Amino acid sequence: MTPTKARVGINIDGRSIGPGCPPYIIAELSANHNGDLNTALLLVDKAVDAGADAIKIQTYTADTITLPSDEPEFQITSGLWAGRTLHDLYEWAHTPWDWHQALFDHARARGITMFSSPFDATAVDFLDDLGVPAFKIASFEAIDLPLIRYVASKGKPMIISTGMADQDEIAEAIAAARGAGCKDLVVLHCVSGYPAPPADYNLATMTDMAARFDVLTGLSDHTIDNTTAIASVALGGVIIEKHLTLDRTGGGPDDSFSLEPGDLMALCRDARTTWEAVGRIDYGRRSSERENVKFRRSLYFTQDVNIGETITPDMVRSVRPGYGLAPKHLDEVIGSITTQAIHKHTAVRRDMFAAPDTTSSASEGNKT
Known part of the structure; x- marks a missing residue:
């Protein structure tokens, strides 16, 4: 398979994202402002302090995302938001558009970096006018192909979340984005459970x-902790991407399954440590191991040996430290001839011995 540009890496607001780059951590503000602009601004500060790369909001109104209906299919009957209608939920949870500029x-x-998830074309245009560096398609909108195409037409990096989308729907969403001109795309695996x-x-x-x-x-x-994200x-x-709140017990729409600032700081730290630990394929000796070579085994002379002597098994042993020839070379050393005088407890090196001169021995045999 030939990698596309997306597999090679993308760039959002000057930050490279992809293979060879630390993980890009997005703090999702979502509804955790709980209707207070000052709380929303403080959450931005907390994301910065925690070391996040970006903070994301959501751009909709109750009327752009649903209908003001009390019909049964508009009623939420289970989960965190049971007892509300869809319109009630989104009226409660939305981020007012007149906050966006601030x-x-x-x-x-x-x-x-700040960007947002638009939920209809008017939100896309509004965000584009604000100069967002990227767009996010929320999980439940991954099947809204016209919305995906319209976002892609803006020519900015896109992130598509896939909660509840099956394999065919994910393929359709990706095809819609790419077909409408999206060159820089990341697809997020997601489970749309709250919490999951x-x-x-x-x-x-x-x-x-x-x-x-x-x-x-x-x-x-x-999920309610960082283990899955780090994995x-x-x-x-x-x-x-993880939701951020000031207080998990705050009672807002998303508070209970969000990270508090200290948890987000731990995620930023531990995710980057994990990325460093994964690293690249490398069978060489690591810098942290160099001082431990003395604990490996190698070949050492156990006694003084004169130049020109044949090395016998009692003259050489496999011992620690590991500064001599590896033990696998013992058979080459035994029976060879020393090329210099050697002091006991000296590491065996290749320049200290040579193979016996079998040519001269054969010539002497031919004369007799």
């Missing part, structure tokens, strides 16, 4: 998705 300005001032149990994640799917669709992959993680880095994930 949020983007604050993010720029703090030196962190780690066992539901089946992270092997992420590596299969990367190979099957020839895309960079990452993880949108709704995704070891499987090649280049992006991690």
Whole structure:
């Protein structure tokens, strides 16, 4: 399979993302502002302090995402938001559009990238006018191919989350993005449970998705700790997205399955440590091992040996430290002739011995 540009890597707001780059950590603000702009601005600060690469918001209104209906199919009857209608939930959870400029300005001032998930074409245009460096397609919108095509037409990097999408739907979403001109794409494996149990994640799917669709992959993680997200880095994930809150017990729509600032800081640290540990294929000696060569075995002379002597088994042993020839060369050493005088307890080197001169012995035999 020939890698596309996306598999080689993408760039968002000057930050390279892909193979050979540390994982890109996105703090999802989502509804965790709980209706307070000052809380939203403080969450930006907390994302910066934790070491996140980006903070993401969501751009919709209740009326752009659903209908104000009380019909049964619009009622939420289980889970965190049971008892509300869809319209009630999104009226409660949305980030007011008149906050966006203040949020983007604050993010720029703090030196962190901000972008958003649009949920309809009006949100796409609004965000594009704000100069967002990238767009995110939320999991439940992964089947909205017209929306994906419209976002792709803006010519900016895209991240598509795949919660609830099956293999065919993921293929359709990727094809829609690429067909509409998206050159820089990352697809996030996701489970749309709030919270989601780690066992539901089946992270092997992420590596299969990367190979099957020839895309960079990452993880949108709704588990309540960092274990799953960190494991995704070891499987090649280049992006991690986690929700951020000031207080998990705050009572907001997404608080209960979000990370608090200290947890996000730990995620940023541990994900990057994992990336460093995965590293590259390397069978050579590591810098941390160099001083330990004295604990390896090698060949050493056990006694003084004169120049021109035949080396016998009692003259050489395999011992620690490891500064001499490896023990596998013992058969070459035994029976060879020393080329110099050797002091006992000296490491065996190749320049200290030579093979016996069998040619001269054969000539002497022919004369008799």
